[in-house]
Amino acid sequence: MFEVKPYPEFSWSMSRHKTFFTCRRKYAYQYYVSHNGWRFDAPPSAQEAYFLKKLSNLPMYVGDVLHQVIHTLITNYRGKPLPPLANIEKHVRDKLNQAYRYSQNQQLWHQKPKDVPLLRELVYGETPEASAISDITARLQACLEHLYQSTSFQDIMQGKHIHLYESEQFHSFRLNDIKVFVVMDVLYENEARDIWTITDWKTGKETEEDRNQLALYAMYLHDTYHIPHNKIEIRNEYLATGCSRTHAVEVEDLDQVHDMMLLSVGQMLQYVEDVERNKPIDLSLFEKQEHPQKCASCNFLKICQPSP
């Protein structure tokens, strides 16, 4: 039976880790204050934090829609003629226009908060500059062209002896008794090579965390499906540039992500006063961002009021 708990269950993910190290106060809003904020009887502070947590922004939303498009293509068009890129580009543009309209009608969003995307720029009264829109359009076109040329996409769509296992599914597993969430963009097996490939499509820039994220997915695959590490390869497809990076899973990768997770969890738990219930310390004790200029694009700016 569904039970409303006063505090969220503690878990760990790469995105939680990134938020924690971006700003402790943001982390508190995102993972504690917003808890139960979707409920009509939640405190206004939780409702507001939940509302802000759900905001997207133009580059992020383009990335989300592209991931949805890739998922649709690889689950419905394998071995079939692919739609022209112009049709996909139009679809993405239509979705962006729809998000724009929804962002101007927040009443609609309150009826379907899980389905309707809101754009931060519009909610905060910022008009996207023409140069930002043209950058996004150029990136969208580049991402689509590079997608069709990418190794992973060609393997999945036309490759022989390829078994597609999953795409965009949400999973959890336990690591050192901590619940860890993972969402693999795509997982497929090349039976002829006896290799399982985990691919992450990136629509933004390369970061140092990218390989760690894939190593975490390899841990999940090994833990859940008992696939030996030497039969797993991990790959980032950077769609904006067309660059692809494929790695074998090395012991150092696994050790690094394991140590990083333990360190991160240890630090996160310093902000919890009751570990069993995951009750956080007072919000005022979650430090604000030290560089207020970094707050300009934060979803929680409205309720945080950072120091000048």
Ligand code: SF4
């Ligand atoms: S506005 Fe700045 S200090 Fe406040 S939560 Fe966001 S990033 Fe942190």
